[in-house]
Structures are given as C-alpha cells and as structure tokens.
Amino acid sequence: MPTGVYKRTKKHIGINAGAFIPxxxxxxxxxxxxxxxECWEWQGAVASNGYGNLKKSFSNNSIxxxxxxxxxxxxxxxKELHVLHKCxxxxxxxxxxxxxxxxxxxxxxxxxxxxxxxxxxxxxxxYTNKDILKIRxxxxxxxxxxxxxxxxxxxxxxxxxxVNRKVWKHI
Numbered sequence: 001m002p003t004g005v006y007k008r009t010k011k012h013i014g015i016n017a018g019a020f021i022p023x024x025x026x027x028x029x030x031x032x033x034x035x036x037x038e039c040w041e042w043q044g045a046v047a048s049n050g051y052g053n054l055k056k057s058f059s060n061n062s063i064x065x066x067x068x069x070x071x072x073x074x075x076x077x078x079k080e081l082h083v084l085h086k087c088x089x090x091x092x093x094x095x096x097x098x099x100x101x102x103x104x105x106x107x108x109x110x111x112x113x114x115x116x117x118x119x120x121x122x123x124x125x126x127y128t129n130k131d132i133l134k135i136r137x138x139x140x141x142x143x144x145x146x147x148x149x150x151x152x153x154x155x156x157x158x159x160x161x162x163v164n165r166k167v168w169k170h171i
Contacts, residue, residue, distance in 0.1 A: 042093050
C-alpha cells in the first residue's frame with residue numbers, strides 16, 4: 001500500500017477521520033493567516049483556558065496551537081520551557097509573536113500585563129467576593145477563625161490567610 005494511503009477497516013470505525021491527516025495539515029486548516037506582523041488567529045477548538053488546541057493523532061491528548069506553531073517553525077521545545085506570546089493574544093499562532101521562556105518568565109509577564117485573574121473570576125476560586133467580605137466582617141465582629149472555617153466548610157488556615165490579606169488582597 002502506498003505511503004499516506006490508509007485502508008479503512010472495522011477497527012477504524014468511530015475513530016476521528018482527522019487522526020489520519022498529518023498534524024501540520026490539520027493545523028494549517030485551522031489558521032487564519034494575516035501579514036507577518038499581524039496575529040494569525042487560531043480558528044479551531046479552544047480550551048477553557050482560552051488557548052487554541054488540537055488533538056494529537058490516535059489519542060485524546062491535545063496540544064496547544066501556539067506550541068504546534070513553534071515546533072513547525074522553530075523546532076522542538078525544551079521540556080523546561082514554555083511558549084509565550086509577545087502579543088498577549090492566546091489564539092495567535094504567528095511564530096513571530098512567540099518566544100520561549102521559563103515558568104518564572106511566564107509568571108512575570110502575566111503580572112506585568114495584569115493577566116493574573118483574581119478573585120471570583122478565577123475558574124478555581126472557592127469563594128465569591130461577597131464571601132470574602134462576609135468572612136472579614138465576621139472576624140472583625142469577634143467570631144473566631146475556626147468557627148468561620150466551619151461556616152464555610154474550610155480550614156482555619158484558609159480563613160487566616162483571608163483575614164490577614166495574604167490572599168484576596170484586591171478585596
């Protein structure tokens with residue numbers, strides 16, 4: 001059988017037909033290219049974190065679209081590095097807008113650009129802004145941290161961090 005030609009058998013029924021198409025072909029079919037200095041917008045699936053993604057062949061694993069772009073244009077990504085955006089557009093896959101950096105670089109960039117999602121807007125937040133105000137109000141009125149923790153079904157240490165403004169500083 002010639003290279004690139006696949007015989008579809010019963011075992012392939014139910015497998016995404018895209019699994020037979022090389023990842024670079026699937027990648028480019030989902031990119032809206034602009035000029036070299038403009039963002040190239042990802043038009044495919046988007047993960048809950050806002051980054052474009054594409055499933056790898058024959059697996060349920062996805063890879064971020066900007067990482068695919070980096071590898072197609074510039075080669076392998078060292079394990080300890082992230083692919084970061086100069087343009088702050090999570091859907092951009094233009095290799096001219098991407099660069100490699102450490103986790104520390106990524107966190108610094110987020111802080112400098114005020115991208116750290118704070119409070120109840122963070123998808124992993126356990127409390128609302130209203131909860132934080134209530135916790136601080138209860139504590140200010142003399143309720144013990146351990147009792148507040150029971151009300152909110154959490155640990156006393158979490159309440160301590162809130163009332164001492166180690167967390168939720170913006171409220």
